[in-house]
Every structure is written in C-alpha cells, then in structure tokens.
Amino acid sequence: MATLRRLREAPRHLMVCEKSNFGHEKSRHKHLVETHYHNYRVSFLVPECGMLSKELKNLVMEIGPYYSVKNLPLHELVTHEFIHTFVKKGSFSALTYNTSIDEDNTAALLPNGKLILSLNKDTYEETGLQGHPSRYSGRKTMKFSAEESTMMSYFSKYQIQEHQPKVSLSTVRELQCPVLQSSSLAGEPEEACSALELFDWLGAVFCHADLDNQPYNFISTYRCPQPSTVVAQACLCTVTGFILPEKINVLLEQLCHYFDEPKLAPWLTLSVQGFADSPVSWRENEHGFQKGGEHLYNFVIFSNQDYWLQMAVGANDDCPP
Amino acid sequence: MPATAYKRVVYRSPSEHHYLKVCLEFQEHGIGLNTAQFKQLLVSALKDLFGEVGAALPVDILTYEEKTLSAILRVCSSGLAKLWSSLTLFGAYKNKKCAFRVIQVSPFLLALSGNSREQVLD
Numbered sequence: 001m002a003t004l005r006r007l008r009e010a011p012r013h014l015m016v017c018e019k020s021n022f023g024h025e026k027s028r029h030k031h032l033v034e035t036h037y038h039n040y041r042v043s044f045l046v047p048e049c050g051m052l053s054k055e056l057k058n059l060v061m062e063i064g065p066y067y068s069v070k071n072l073p074l075h076e077l078v079t080h081e082f083i084h085t086f087v088k089k090g091s092f093s094a095l096t097y098n099t100s101i102d103e104d105n106t107a108a109l110l111p112n113g114k115l116i117l118s119l120n121k122d123t124y125e126e127t128g129l130q131g132h133p134s135r136y137s138g139r140k141t142m143k144f145s146a147e148e149s150t151m152m153s154y155f156s157k158y159q160i161q162e163h164q165p166k167v168s169l170s171t172v173r174e175l176q177c178p179v180l181q182s183s184s185l186a187g188e189p190e191e192a193c194s195a196l197e198l199f200d201w202l203g204a205v206f207c208h209a210d211l212d213n214q215p216y217n218f219i220s221t222y223r224c225p226q227p228s229t230v231v232a233q234a235c236l237c238t239v240t241g242f243i244l245p246e247k248i249n250v251l252l253e254q255l256c257h258y259f260d261e262p263k264l265a266p267w268l269t270l271s272v273q274g275f276a277d278s279p280v281s282w283r284e285n286e287h288g289f290q291k292g293g294e295h296l297y298n299f300v301i302f303s304n305q306d307y308w309l310q311m312a313v314g315a316n317d318d319c320p321p
Numbered sequence: 322m323p324a325t326a327y328k329r330v331v332y333r334s335p336s337e338h339h340y341l342k343v344c345l346e347f348q349e350h351g352i353g354l355n356t357a358q359f360k361q362l363l364v365s366a367l368k369d370l371f372g373e374v375g376a377a378l379p380v381d382i383l384t385y386e387e388k389t390l391s392a393i394l395r396v397c398s399s400g401l402a403k404l405w406s407s408l409t410l411f412g413a414y415k416n417k418k419c420a421f422r423v424i425q426v427s428p429f430l431l432a433l434s435g436n437s438r439e440q441v442l443d
Contacts, residue, residue, distance in 0.1 A: 010339055010398040013428045015332045021324035041435035068442045097442060163442060183325045196335055203340070203430025207393055209383035219356050220381040222395060240435060275437045292425065294432035306325045312429050319331060 011291050011315035017185050017195040018309045022256055029309060032321065033252060034245045036297065037110050038095050038278035042248055043206060043238040043271050044255060047177050047231045048264035052169065059254055063165050066242035067151050068097060070159040077109055085154060087113045091246060101277040102289040108279050118279040165241030175234045176211045176224035180267060182306035190227060197225035199298060199310050202269055248272060252299065259303040271298040281317050288316025336428035339401040343408060344391040348418040356385045359392060366411040371403055378403055393433055
C-alpha cells in the first residue's frame with residue numbers, strides 16, 4: 001500500500017497569489033522584482049495589440065548586454081579593486097554558467113555585494129569557510145551583468161565576451177483569453193477565471209499549445225479556462241539572457257503606462273523566469289533543483305492599475321516572500 | 322472602479338497537473354511519427370509497465386514537433402510517477418530501439434516555455 005501511495009505522489013510546489021494596486025503606498029511590487037536577482041527569461045503578453053508601441057519596443061531592444069568571462073578564479077571577486085570598481089556601485093550580478101545546482105559547485109554574486117557559494121562537501125572542506133549545510137542536499141565560466149565599458153577592460157586578461165539578450169516578438173490571432181476580475185483572485189463561477197487558471201493558460205500560450213480541444217479528443221483535451229473571450233490579436237514578446245531586476249522594474253512601469261490612454265485590452269501580463277541553477281530565489285532564500293528548479297513570477301496588470309502577482313516555486317524552495 | 326484591497330493567498334501544491342517536455346530518440350535515423358502515433362506510443366509505454374489500468378491514464382499532448390519527435394505532455398499530478406517511469410523504461414517501438422529523454426518537468430506549464438539549462442553562450 002505504501003508503494004502504491006508513493007506512486008501517486010508528486011513533489012510539493014508553492015504558489016503565492018497577491019492582489020493589490022500600484023497606487024497603494026505599501027505595494028511591494030518594486031521590492032519583489034528587485035530582490036529576484038537572476039532572471040533568465042522575461043515575457044509579456046498584450047491582448048488586443050497587433051504591434052508594440054515604439055517606447056516598449058525600444059525598451060526591450062535596449063535591455064542591455066551581459067558578459068561571460070571564462071576561467072575566472074573566484075578570488076577575483078573578493079579583491080579590493082573589484083569591490084570598489086563594481087560592487088560598491090550596485091547593480092552588479094553574477095552567476096556561474098553551465099553549473100547544475102544539484103550536482104556542481106555554483107557561485108553567485110548578488111547586487112547587495114554578497115557572494116553566495118553552493119559547494120559540494122569536498123570543496124567546502126577545502127575552502128575552510130564557515131557555512132551551513134544546504135537545506136535540500138573553481139575555476140568556472142561566470143556570467144555577469146553590469147556597466148559596459150568598465151567590464152571589458154577590467155576582465156581583459158580573461159576571455160570576456162559581450163552577449164545581447166535574444167528578443168522574440170510575435171502576434172497571435174484569434175486568441176482565447178480568460179475573463180478576469182481584478183478583485184477576485186479565486187474567480188467567480190461563470191463570471192471570471194481564477195489566478196491559478198490564468199497562470200496555466202499563460203503557460204499554454206507561451207508554449208504554443210492548442211487552446212480549444214474537445215473533451216473527447218484523443219491527442220489533447222486542454223481547453224482555455226471558462227469564461228473566456230476571443231481577442232482578434234495579441235502581442236507576445238520574450239527576452240532571454242541575463243536580465244537585471246532594475247530593467248524589469250522599468251519594463252513593469254512602462255507596461256503600467258500602457259493604460260494611460262484608453263485601450264481595448266482589460267489586462268496584460270509580465271512573466272519572469274529565474275535561472276534554474278541559481279543558488280537563491282528571492283533575497284537570500286536558498287533555491288534548489290529537485291525535479292524542475294523553477295522559480296518564476298507573473299504580474300497581471302489591469303487597466304485600473306490593480307494587479308495580481310503570482311510567485312511560483314518548486315520542491316526545494318522556501319515560500320516566496 | 323475603486324482600487325482593490327490587498328490580499329495574499331499561499332497555495333500548497335495547487336497544480337492538478339504536471340507537465341513534461343520530452344524528446345524521443347531512435348537509434349536509427351529517419352523514423353517519423355505523427356501525433357496520433359506518438360500518443361499511441363505513450364499509451365503502449367504505460368500499458369507495458371502498468372497494464373490496462375495504467376494505459377487508461379489520461380495524458381494530453383499539448384504540443385508536438387514531428388521533426389524532432391519532441392512534445393510537451395500534461396498528466397494529472399497523481400499520475401506523474403507512472404508516466405515518467407513508463408517513459409524511462411520504454412526501449413523499443415516496432416522492434417526499433419529508442420529512448421525517451423525527459424528534458425523538463427514542472428507543475429507550472431509557464432516554466433516549460435524556457436529552459437535556462439539550454440542557454441548557450443557562443
């Protein structure tokens with residue numbers, strides 16, 4: 001019986017859903033974006049929009065480069081010169097590249113100046129540092145995000161390379177969108193969908209799944225949650241790379257301003273996915289990779305400046321703040 | 322409309338479904354499968370390991386790319402272990418050796434729209 005029960009178990013996951021308004025004095029939206037440091041993918045969806053405005057498009061195209069430095073010894077990150085040149089100025093973030101948090105040694109430098117090392121037992125003993133065991137069980141290539149000209153010259157003795165984030169823009173026609181009510185996270189029967197349903201639907205859209213299958217279909221029975229409406233077109237934009245929280249905050253603000261003029265769209269969304277192998281999720285909360293390594297968040301921005309914020313994590317993560 | 326009041330709700334394991342990004346690799350090249358054949362293959366993988374009851378586990382193919390034989394699957398959370406183990410132990414289709422690669426698994430479909438482990442810095 002115990003075996004049968006174990007067969008039916010899936011790893012635990014957590015989803016925090018918040019609703020608030022950007023005008024509220026105590027709204028935490030900026031802080032939550034700022035403290036999610038290692039962002040791999042940012043995407044937004046604007047219903048009833050065929051083409052992005054010039055401001056939004058420029059913002060996306062100018063998110064800014066990130067850098068990779070090969071064979072960088074970690075001790076370079078704790079030199080007085082490095083701290084003075086980059087860390088004290090703030091907005092400096094770094095993460096080891098191609099290291100799996102559940103297998104390899106991983107390092108990350110946070111914008112607040114803290115260096116987080118996730119080490120296996122042997123390496124930990126060799127360093128002689130004081131740490132604590134992971135709650136969930138070198139010389140590396142590191143990727144950085146910081147001010148341009150200084151980076152290239154500072155790391156010139158190592159192989160430093162600049163990378164531009166990849167941007168993809170597309171328009172989807174005849175898109176089924178859930179009907180939402182900003183005051184109701186749990187939805188209303190036959191009137192509005194819930195935040196959980198919206199989150200699933202958003203995944204289906206960005207994965208390009210079919211949203212209108214019949215319940216007897218052999219291949220897939222997935223359908224857009226009801227109630228829903230069909231919008232003539234929607235703009236999808238995705239940026240992947242190594243994206244600073246400050247840039248995401250600027251993008252969030254610009255998306256809020258989308259509703260300064262009357263628009264057909266009742267809401268739009270902004271989703272951010274963190275690096276699966278980052279040692280932290282929000283602030284200094286330890287992040288691990290059990291089956292998925294996911295830590296992501298999504299804003300639903302309503303036309304009246306109400307918003308929903310959904311923060312999702314997997315099994316080896318604390319509850320988002 | 323007046324601004325909404327602040328509210329926070331924490332859900333523990335709310336997803337009724339889990340999502341898998343998988344890829345089927347054959348030892349031989351040039352073997353093609355359409356979506357229906359791929360679905361039939363999943364059903365036989367489940368049947369091989371868990372019998373008729375296992376084969377009845379509802380699995381949706383949300384996306385399928387015939388060129389790469391890769392797909393995003395949806396299964397109820399209580400069926401994840403059965404589906405995943407069936408894929409792991411599936412070794413041949415019509416006497417041709419093959420293997421499933423499970424690339425990503427998550428209770429959140431949105432997490433499957435990107436995979437940071439696939440990031441390549443050229």
